[in-house]
Amino acid sequence: MSAKRNKDIKVLQGNEACAIGAVAAGVNFFAGYPITPSSEVAEFMARHLPLIGGRFIQMEDEIASIAAIIGASIAGSRSMTATSGPGFSLMQENLGLACLAEIPCVVVNVMRAGPSTGLPTQPAQADVMQTRWGTHGDHAIIALAPSTVLECIELTVCCVSLAEKYRTPTVLLLDEVIGHMRESVTLPPPGSYHCESRGTPGADLDDYCPAACEGDTVAPLGHFGGPHRFHVTGLTHDKHGFPTMVPDEVDQKIHWIVDKIESRADELAMNDEFMTDDCDVLLFAYGSTARVAKASVRQLREQGIKAGLLRVKTIWPFSGKRLHELAPQLRGIVVPEMNMGQLVLEVERTIGGGVPVRRLGRVDGRLFTPDQITDFVTEELSA
Amino acid sequence: MTKNGGRFEVRLSGSGGQGLMLGGKLLAEAASVYDGKNTVQTQSYGPEARGGKSKTDVVISTEEIDYPKATKVDVLLAMTQVAADEYADSLKDGGLMIVDSYLVETVERDGAIQIPFTMLAVEHCGRMLFANVVALGAIAELTGVVDWDSLSKAVMARVPEGTEELNQKALDVGREAAMNAREKTN
Amino acid sequence: MSQAIETARTYLKPHKKLPTVWCGGCGLGVIMSSLLRVISKMEIPKNDIATVSGIGCTGRMPTYVDSNTLHTTHGRALAFATGVKLANPKLTVITAMGDGDALAIGGNHFIHACRRNIDITAIVANNCIYGMTGGQYSPTTPHGKRGTTAPYGNVEHEFDASALAAGAGASFVARTSVYHVRELDKMLEQAIRHRGFSVVEVMSNCYTSYGRLNKYKSPVDMFRWMKESSVTLREAERMSPEELEGKFTRGVFVENYMPEFIEVYDNLAERLTSDSTTVATQLRETVERYERLGDRLKAVG
Secondary structure: OOOOOOOOEEEEEEEHHHHHHHHHHOOOOEEEEEOOOOOHHHHHHHHHHHHHOEEEEEEOOOOHHHHHHHHHEEEEEOEEEOOOOHHHHHHHHHHHHHHHOOOOEEEEEEEOOOOOOOOEEEEEOOOOOHHOOOHHHHHHHOEEEEOHHHHHHHHHHHHHHHHHHEEEEEEEEHHHHHOEEEEEOOOOOOOOOOOOOOOOOEEEEEEEOOOOOOOOOOOOOOOOOOOOEEEEEOEEEEOOOOEOOOHHHHHHHHHHHHHHHOOOOHHHHEEEEEEOOOOEEEEEOOOHHHHHHHHHHHHHHHOOOEEEEEEOOOOEEEOOHHHHHHHOOOOEEEEEEOOOOOHHHHHHHHHOOOOOOEEEEOOOOOOOHHHHHHHHHHHHHHH | OOOOOOOOOEEEEEOOOOOOOHHHHHHHHHHHHOOOOEEEEEOOOOOOOOOEEEEEEEEEEEOOOOOOOOOOOOEEEEHHHHHHHHHHHHHEEEEEEEEOOOOOOOOOOOEEEOOOHHHHHHHHHHOOHHHHHHHHHHHHHHHHOOOOOHHHHHHHHHOOOOOOHHHHHHHHHHHHHHHHHHHHHO | HHHHHHHHHHEEEOOOOOOOOOOOOHHHHHHHHHHHHHHHHHHOHHEEEEEEEEOOOOOHHHHHOEEEEEEEEOOOOOHHHHHHHOOOOOOOEEHHHHHHHHHHHOHHHHHHHHHHHHOOOEEEEEEEEOOOOOOEEEOOOOOOOEEEOOOOOOOEEEEEEEEHHHHOOOOOEEEEOOOOHHHHHHHHHHHHHHHOOOOEEOOOOOHHHHHHHHOOOOOHHHHHHHHEEEEEHHHOOOOOOHHHHOOOOEEEEEEOOOOOOHHHHHHHHHHHHHOOOOHHHHHHHHHHHHOOOOOOOOOOO
8 A cells, every 4th residue: 555645635625725714814703694605614614613612603694694793703703704696795784884893804705606696506706896895885895816725725814814904804705616616735834824913902991992093003903891891883983983973083984994905905915927027918817717817828828929817816905016017018918707897997997098908708607718718818919 | 647747637427416526526635635636626516406417527637727627528437328428528539438337328439438337336335326436446447547545545534434345345346347348448 | 869870870881972862751761771770780790791782763772881882783783792692602792672673674683583592682672663764664563553654554564572572482572661660670680681582672652753643742641651551461361352452461471491502502512522533533633733724723702
C-alpha cells in the first residue's frame, strides 16, 4: 500500500468552505433559512457550532435570519447568515439597519439566476448591483467575491474581519458554480488567518458614544450585557445613538457611513492578475467567470493575442486604481459577467471612454465557456 | 493518467439514487488527498431528490484547474440508457465510454466497455447500491487516473463503519470485471 | 408617590429624552411604568436587561427605558431579540410591540417565537389601531369599528392575540388592560420570571386615533370601556357566548412548564462535546482544526 493520506488536503464544497472560514474567523452565531444553492452553509453550521460553543438557529424567514444575526452581534457574537437571491431581497430591509446602526455581521449570498424564483440551481452574477444599492437610502457596503474554494475560506475570514473592523455588514458574493463545486484545497497551517475585532469601549461608562462619527476611527462597539449600556436604533441618530433630526447631525451621520467605506476603496481592493504585464486586451472578471476568463487568456495567448486578466475579489467598494494604471497599455477591455451588465458599469465609469469597454453577458443559467469568451474577444478585435 | 499529464475529465452519469455524487467525491478525494493532484467536482442539480437524471463531472489535473466544468470528457460512465444516449457526445475523440450493461441495452459508441455493474453489486455485495463503487474499481483499472491504493483508501475513509469489507469487495469485483472486459474488446 | 419618582429616576434614561412622544393619557405610559416597577421590584441589574422593540408608538419604549435597548425595524423585534438572547442568555430580554407591529408585519415572527419557547417576554400593547401613522385599521381592530382606512367600518375580522399566542404554543400567555394596573404588574412579573416564551397582551387606549374615530371622546371614556367591557377568566366561564360578545377576557390563559430552547440546545451541545464515539471525536477534531486556522479563538461575548 503506497498511497499516503495528506491530512491538510481536503476536497471541499465552496459553501462548506465558507462555513469553515466562518469557524476560523470565530463566528459563533448563525441564523438562516433554507434556500438553494446556499443551504449547505447552514447545514455545516448547524452541525458544527454546538461543538465549539456557538449556537445555530433556523429562523422563520430571511428577514428574521438577518435580524437575529444583527441582534446576536449586538450581544457580542460574531454572526453570519447565508442565502440566495430571493432571501437576499428579503434581507435588504435589515441590511440597511446594520449599515446605519453600524453593526458587524456577514451575509453570504450564493447567487442564482433570477429575477424572482428564477433558476434555483443555476448560476448568475446578477445580484452585484443589488448588493450595492439594494437597501433604501444612502449607504455603503463591502462585498467580496471568491473564485476558488480556498478563497471561500479566505474571503469569509476577510468578510468577518472587515465587518468587525469597520462595524458594517459585509457580503460574500458567491455564485452557484463556486458555492456548489467541490475543489481540492490545501489547508494552511494553524494561525494563518488574522481577524480584526470591533474593539472595546473605554472605561468611562457615562461618556460612551457608540455611534461616534468623527475623525478616522470607527467607534468601538460594546455588547449588551457588558459594562456599557447603550441604545441601538434604525432611526438616524446622534453620537450617543439616540434619534436625531438635527440637519447637521443627520448629514454627518450619512456621510460617515458612506465615507468610512468608500474613501477606503483602494485600501480595501483585493485583485489577482494574470499576464497583465504586457497585455493590450484586458479581461475584467470575478467569481466563477474569472476562472473561465483565465482559461480564455491562455487560449488567446496561444493565438498570439496579448490578453491578460484582472480579477477583482473586492467587488464593493469598487476601486478603479488598477484599471487606471493599466489603461494606457490597453486597446480594449472585455467584461464577461453572468448578468446583463452590472459591474461593467463601474468599469465604464472608471475608464470614461478612454479605452473601449465591451460587455459580454450570459443569462441562460449557464457558466461561460472559454471558447465563448475567446471568440468574443477575437471578434471584437477584428471588428 | 493522460499522456501530457494535464487535465483529465471524468463524467459519471445515470439516475438519482445510484450514488454517482458520492462516486465523484470518492474519485476526487482519491486523486487529491492521496495522489496530490488538483480536482474539481461539479454536478447538475435537479429539484428531485431521487430518480431523474443525475451527473457529476470530476476534473483531475496536475496543473491549476481554471475552467471548473467538463468540456470534452476523457471517460464517460453511463449507468442508465438515458445517460448513455444523452452524454455519448460529450466524449472527446478517443475517449472511453463505460456503461452498466445491466441497465444499458444499446451503445452507439465503438469500443465501449460494457460491464453489468448493478448485477455484479447484487451478486457479490448483496445490494445494488454498491454499483457505484464497483464502477469506480473499473474506472481506476481502465484509466489509471487514480492510484489503486489511493482509491481503496479514499473509499475506506468515507464509507460507514462495518461496510469496509463489502466496499473493498466491490472495488475488487469492478477491477476484475474491467480486466476481463478489456481483454474482450482488445 | 416618592417611590414612583424614585423608580422613574432609576430606570428611565438620563439623556434628556423626555417627554415621550406619546400623547397625554396614552396607555403606553402606564405599561412602561408598570414594566419599570416590576424590574425594580425584581432587582434586575439594568445592564442585564435588553429591551427590544419594532416600529410604532410602542416601538419608542426602549428609547426611554434605561437598559440595553434596541429599536429595530417594523415587526422584527422578536427576530432581533432571538439573536440577542441566543448570543447572551444571561440577559433578561423584553420586547415591546404594538398590535400592528406584533401581529401584522411581525405576525410570522410572533407565532414562531411562541413555538420556539426561547426565554423572552413579549409585551403586546393592543390599542386596536395604527396610532403613529394616524389611525389606520390594524389586525386587532374589531369588525365594524372605524379606522382612517376603514372609514365605513372594518370589513375584516380581528385577531384574538392571546388565543393566537396560545395556539402557536407560547408557554405563558396572559391578558389584561392598562386600566387594571395592579394586575398588569403581577402578570408582567410572572411573565418575566417564567422560563420560556411569555406573552402579555395589554389592552391599551389610543384615544387620539381609535377613540376619535370610534366615539370615545377622552382617555377616560376609553378607560371606562376597558373597565366595563372586560371580564376575568372566572367570570367568563359562567357567561354565554352572547353575553361575552364585545367583551374581552383578562387572566393568565396559559402557564406551561416546558423545556426552554437554549436549555435544550446547550444540553445537546454538552452531550455532543462529551461524546466519546469515534464519529463524534473525529467531527470535533476536524472542526477544531478549522477553528485553529484563525489566529484568535473567541468573540467578545
